Amino acid sequence: MAFRRRIKSYPFFSQEFLIQNHADIVFSLVIFILIGLMFEATAKTAILFIQPQYNISTLSPEGEVSLYHFGWKDCATIIFYLFITIILHAVVQEYVLDKVNRRLHLSKSKNTKFNESGQLCVFYLVSSVWSLYVLSTEGYLLHPSSLWENYPHVHLRFQVKFFYLTQLAYWLHAIPELYFQKVRKEEIPRQLQYITLYLLHIVAAYLLNLTRVGLVLLFLQYLSELGFHISRLFYFTDENHHKMFDLWAVGFVFTRMITLTLMFLVVGFGLGRAENQTLDWEAGNFNTVFIRMTVLFLVCFTQSWLLWKFIRFQLRRWREFRLEQAARKRAAAKQTPRALKRDSVGHHENGLIKAENGTSPRLKKIKAP
Secondary structure, rough: OOOOOOOOOOOOOOHHHHHHHHHHHHHHHHHHHHHHHHOHHHHHHHHHHHHOEEEEEEEOEEEEEEEEEEOOOOOHHHHHHHHHHHHHHHHHHHHHHHHHHEEEOOOOHHHHHHHHHHHHHHHHHHHHHHHHHHHHHHOOOOOOHHHHOOOOOOOOOOHHHHHHHHHHHHHHHHHHHHHHOOOOOOOHHHHHHHHHHHHHHHHHHHHHHHHHHEEEEEEEHHHHHHHHHHHHHHHHHOOOOOOHHHHHHHHHHHHHHHHHHHHHHHHHHHHHHHOOOOOOOOOOOOOOHHHHHHHHHHHHHHHHHHOOOHHHHHHHHHHHHHHHHHHHHHHHHOOOOOOOOOOEEEEEOOOOOEEEEOOOOOOEEEEOO
């Protein structure tokens, strides 16, 4: 199964060979793990990579329900779905983005940003729809108090745990993709910033048993980022598309306000009024004043940093727009033709006075001063 066009063959295990064939190598590893399910001796080990672990069965009004909690075996599952994400990344790049790039003829810098926005658009769209489905089926949207009631939320349903594992797998896969996609050195620090922030927030929500409020925050963040990258894709296809950035700007500020309000409501108000506020590692209770203040500081600092970047981005756009308008005015002024001088009788043409209404058929020569 080939994901890339083979323009040139390289020596085995060389740098270019790994970059060109990384999706095929990872695909082989996935097949190797799946083959392990066919044999009794290796089936238990292969299951660790494919299926989420630490499940318990409980009785509920709906019947017997399987719930999950986290543990170190989740690392194996994350690694397997990291491989799956690398394969899907290569499929989207090869069969969608590369074909569009060949039609647009973008520069190298714009090509890198176009690929980044294209990949993130697919991920944000899928994750937004998925998280919204989980929020609606779990009942968190209709009952906001469930975000903090009955904390700690140690036991998770399958869809919630699987969502968090795949989120961690995606953002971990984004780190080696910087190497596989040959991202320019000046672009790597910017991309590492938001990759690290996503990993930090998702891991904190998963390990501190704040998965419910984490789902809501991820949905809001992904929806906002989806609007930005769609706007950027339209801008690369036609640079006259600026209005979508204005719509995204309104949604961005609105998302920041909802995020801060929700965090103060859940962490500051909801968990702050809980009866049990002692640290208990075995029960998974991290509802202490220090941890709550740390979580609030982390979220507020991140939102403030995002707002600061947003303000700088808008100011840069405003300066570029002003400079572009001034350049257009100067160009229009230079192209305006000079008006011909007219007198009461007629106008001058090649040193001759010509009648205004064409009444005089004779032209009189102007005497030179």
